[in-house]
Amino acid sequence: xxxxxxxxxxxxxxxxxxINHLGRxxxxxxxxxxxxxxxxxxxxxxxxxxxxxxKINVRYRLKPPSADHWLGTDQLGRDVLSRVIMGSxxxxxxxxxxxxxxxxxxxxxxxxxxxxxxxLDSVLIVLFDTVRSFPTIMFALAVVTLMGPSLxxxxxxxIVTSIPVYGRIVRSQTQALRNHEFILAExxxxxxxxxxxxxxxxSNVIGPLLIIASMDIPVVVTxxxxxxxxxxxxxxxxxxxxxxLNDGYAFIRNxxxxxxxxxxxxxxxxxxxxxxxxxxxxxxxxxxxREA
Amino acid sequence: xxxxxxPPVKPNxxxxxxxxxxxxxxxxxxxxxxxxxxxxxxxxxRIVGLVGESGCGKSTVINAILRLLAENARIxxxxxxxxxxxxxxxxxxxxxxxxxxxxxxxFQDPMTALNPVLSIGRQxxxxxxxxxxxxxxxxxxxxxxxxxxxxxDARKRLEQYPHQFSGGMRQRIAIAMALMAKPDLLIADEPTxxxxxxxxxxxxxxxxxxxxxxxxxxxxxxxHLGLVAEFCDEVVVMYAGETVESGNVRDIFYRAAxxxxxxLLQCDPARIKEKxxxxxxxxxxxxxxxxxxxxxxxxxxxxxKQHGCPLTPPPAHDIxxxxxxxxxxxxxxxx
Amino acid sequence: MLFYMLRRLGxxxxxxxxxxxxxxxxxxxxxxxxxxxxxxxxxxxxxxADLAARLGLEKPFVVQLGAFFLNVLRGDLGADVFSxxxxxTIFFSQLPFTASLIFMAIGWSAAIxxxxxxxxxxxRNSWIDKFTxxxxxGAITIPSFVVALYSLLIFAVALKWLPAxxxxxEGDIISRLRHLILPSLxxxxxxxxxxxxxxxxxxxxxxxxxxxxxxxxxxxxxxxIVFHYALRLAILxxxxxxxxGIGHMLSGAVFAEIVFxxxxxxxxxxxxxxxxxxxxxxxxxxxxxxxxxxxTTAADLIxxxxxxxxxxxx
Numbered sequence: 026x027x028x029x030x031x032x033x034x035x036x037x038x039x040x041x042x043x044i045n046h047l048g049r050x051x052x053x054x055x056x057x058x059x060x061x062x063x064x065x066x067x068x069x070x071x072x073x074x075x076x077x078x079x080k081i082n083v084r085y086r087l088k089p090p091s092a093d094h095w096l097g098t099d100q101l102g103r104d105v106l107s108r109v110i111m112g113s114x115x116x117x118x119x120x121x122x123x124x125x126x127x128x129x130x131x132x133x134x135x136x137x138x139x140x141x142x143x144x145l146d147s148v149l150i151v152l153f154d155t156v157r158s159f160p161t162i163m164f165a166l167a168v169v170t171l172m173g174p175s176l177x178x179x180x181x182x183x184i185v186t187s188i189p190v191y192g193r194i195v196r197s198q199t200q201a202l203r204n205h206e207f208i209l210a211e212x213x214x215x216x217x218x219x220x221x222x223x224x225x226x227x228s229n230v231i232g233p234l235l236i237i238a239s240m241d242i243p244v245v246v247t248x249x250x251x252x253x254x255x256x257x258x259x260x261x262x263x264x265x266x267x268x269x270l271n272d273g274y275a276f277i278r279n280x281x282x283x284x285x286x287x288x289x290x291x292x293x294x295x296x297x298x299x300x301x302x303x304x305x306x307x308x309x310x311x312x313x314x315r316e317a
Numbered sequence: 318x319x320x321x322x323x324p325p326v327k328p329n330x331x332x333x334x335x336x337x338x339x340x341x342x343x344x345x346x347x348x349x350x351x352x353x354x355x356x357x358x359x360x361x362x363r364i365v366g367l368v369g370e371s372g373c374g375k376s377t378v379i380n381a382i383l384r385l386l387a388e389n390a391r392i393x394x395x396x397x398x399x400x401x402x403x404x405x406x407x408x409x410x411x412x413x414x415x416x417x418x419x420x421x422x423x424f425q426d427p428m429t430a431l432n433p434v435l436s437i438g439r440q441x442x443x444x445x446x447x448x449x450x451x452x453x454x455x456x457x458x459x460x461x462x463x464x465x466x467x468x469x470d471a472r473k474r475l476e477q478y479p480h481q482f483s484g485g486m487r488q489r490i491a492i493a494m495a496l497m498a499k500p501d502l503l504i505a506d507e508p509t510x511x512x513x514x515x516x517x518x519x520x521x522x523x524x525x526x527x528x529x530x531x532x533x534x535x536x537x538x539x540x541h542l543g544l545v546a547e548f549c550d551e552v553v554v555m556y557a558g559e560t561v562e563s564g565n566v567r568d569i570f571y572r573a574a575x576x577x578x579x580x581l582l583q584c585d586p587a588r589i590k591e592k593x594x595x596x597x598x599x600x601x602x603x604x605x606x607x608x609x610x611x612x613x614x615x616x617x618x619x620x621x622k623q624h625g626c627p628l629t630p631p632p633a634h635d636i637x638x639x640x641x642x643x644x645x646x647x648x649x650x651x652x
Numbered sequence: 653m654l655f656y657m658l659r660r661l662g663x664x665x666x667x668x669x670x671x672x673x674x675x676x677x678x679x680x681x682x683x684x685x686x687x688x689x690x691x692x693x694x695x696x697x698x699x700x701a702d703l704a705a706r707l708g709l710e711k712p713f714v715v716q717l718g719a720f721f722l723n724v725l726r727g728d729l730g731a732d733v734f735s736x737x738x739x740x741t742i743f744f745s746q747l748p749f750t751a752s753l754i755f756m757a758i759g760w761s762a763a764i765x766x767x768x769x770x771x772x773x774x775x776r777n778s779w780i781d782k783f784t785x786x787x788x789x790g791a792i793t794i795p796s797f798v799v800a801l802y803s804l805l806i807f808a809v810a811l812k813w814l815p816a817x818x819x820x821x822e823g824d825i826i827s828r829l830r831h832l833i834l835p836s837l838x839x840x841x842x843x844x845x846x847x848x849x850x851x852x853x854x855x856x857x858x859x860x861x862x863x864x865x866x867x868x869x870x871x872x873x874x875x876x877i878v879f880h881y882a883l884r885l886a887i888l889x890x891x892x893x894x895x896x897g898i899g900h901m902l903s904g905a906v907f908a909e910i911v912f913x914x915x916x917x918x919x920x921x922x923x924x925x926x927x928x929x930x931x932x933x934x935x936x937x938x939x940x941x942x943x944x945x946x947x948t949t950a951a952d953l954i955x956x957x958x959x960x961x962x963x964x965x966x
Contacts, residue, residue, distance in 0.1 A: 250795060
């Protein structure tokens, strides 16, 4: 007697789908590896740097790579590799502070805009759009003029320009959820509604927020590197990748190694986070492709 | 309703003949056997209705005829004979010569079937690209065709865009475009599904009149049984990728042999005489076409299988000349 | 359509007003007195008193803001601290260089990005599609100053094929163009990647739509379908985004002009930041912001006009 089989496949959990995706997409795997390398080197910097990044040794200036100095030396004889490793610290610092501060501000403002009264939403939207209407570097230059160049100025700029990015995503998520959950909330116990909503909202919004954060890190790291390259970011002798590029540019006709050393980690880091962000987005929320 | 009983068709008076067509699709879940041994004959100058629920393979049949199947489609076997050639073997040039010229289509959704950023006139002129006539002549031809389908002020309307027309008018434009080249076969893919009832009647009337004028064959795909009964000469019933019954319209509607056809007819709201709180449905679901049961495709939902059906995949039984059904129990009819 | 235009323009003007006020307000929010900032470290007491009176610093903030706006509307953005030339004059004398840089960058991106995107969509999953995918992500992500530095290193310093410095000889078109190639590539590469991705996604979407199936069912040649039917629709979203793209390119231009020592608005602002030439910085930033807002608004309006559906329904 022939029998008729029923369908048996169950939906995979989010972690399973991430692992599956990694298996199929080499870029995502590469992204994770690069991110791990960068974060690892930032955390372990003082222990893995072969030399003191600020130790000056003018007799050995501008030397090409050698056994002792894998990436050569800069114009003051400092070991470039050690400076590059320290540079990852600066980059990570900027990234973390910006996500923490801009992310939470954006979260708060976004939720206010999405859930609060319409006039507040309109005001916040106009504010977001206004901040976005400054070409980023121009804005940074204006702030630097007023506040003087320093890493803190850069971080301030990065935070201010990132808030609208987080804010908009949180806002649209909140708006979508509001229509969803509001009906439930009406049926829920009076006082409990607000809390339930708050928790619900938050847990749904965290996902896209993390995806946006990993897409925002390359932008933020680039801004710091760019400003430091212009000499308007970290103060010497602090080693940021942008500062190394600055030195490299000044001595570009003497040696290409400084420029290479400053640029490659920057490229790898930004690519790494971007691939990771794209993988996260593909797995957790393909709809977000349209949002940016 | 057609009262004559048309004699069975002789092979060389067929406009199109699909024989034993089997098509698979490669999907992430596995191989989907979308069509299995599908055979459909479309005689010259006749209207053949193709009925079945969503997912039964009607769209795949149409795409196969036009050779517009998706990338993951694999033609396993079969022949589609058209004017002495097998469509499945045609070269791209031959196909392009055939499309819009000897075989035309009217698609289901008039809202999205036309290019939104080009004027109607531009689109109607573009499809005449094979003709060696001048642009002015092509425009005149387009305007004449629009008038024939009942769109007033044709010249002016040629310059307008699709969104400036109502759904019913857009479907009429689609029919005008399809019949402009005087095709030998017109495929109408649920042309009235997106329209309301009054528009439906108008469109069908127009189609009927044009059919009489031009003398093409029509393959009329629909899940609206009343319309099919009204409009078609022959009917083919499909279920889950197979042709389960075929015959002329009287056979299908008055003497349905396959239990699926009979169940479909019972469920047709138009046929229900008494009021009832519950509409009849066919219990169960269409089978998973990736993991097909090794049995008659309708076995899981068949209401009469307990009358001694062996449940194996049935061949097409001849009930009467021109009337076939894939059912073991139809060969010995008790009622 | 008219209503949409007015609303869009109104929003743009509101944003400009707020942006300018924000910049103006930043002066007063900063520790240290505005006089030192405006006049720089070389101010004498007489200059300070004179400027204090002129700026009306005792007047309430809102009045000062209003006066500032009036000045801006009259075209008076203040004067260069050192040479006393009008900021507006200086800015507009440098603008053509930056403008040509950006135009060329847009040219690159259209010439490379659109065909790449189109080709990838048509030949999905081919090796060129995969290559375009990786290339686009790379082009978008890699910072423009890194591109500038590396292209300088490779093509100007190492291979010596192209010039490394300046904008070329005045009046000599070939020289001008040669000097534009590397900097505009640095500025435009990001947009090449962005356009390629956008056009690919847009084309894939359009090619899947029902009206394309209709066109194929009528036997229209593939070339007509792709280039006259699909591409026309697929390009529409890129117009709207071009406005935003120009904003990114303005930022990129700053780096390109500094790396290649070209004259232009970016270099102007940078030099002024270094020398604390505050009026030039603020005036130029206001102007570039204004240009950016104009570009995005124009892009939105043009893209609305191009799509007959929006044109009719608004």
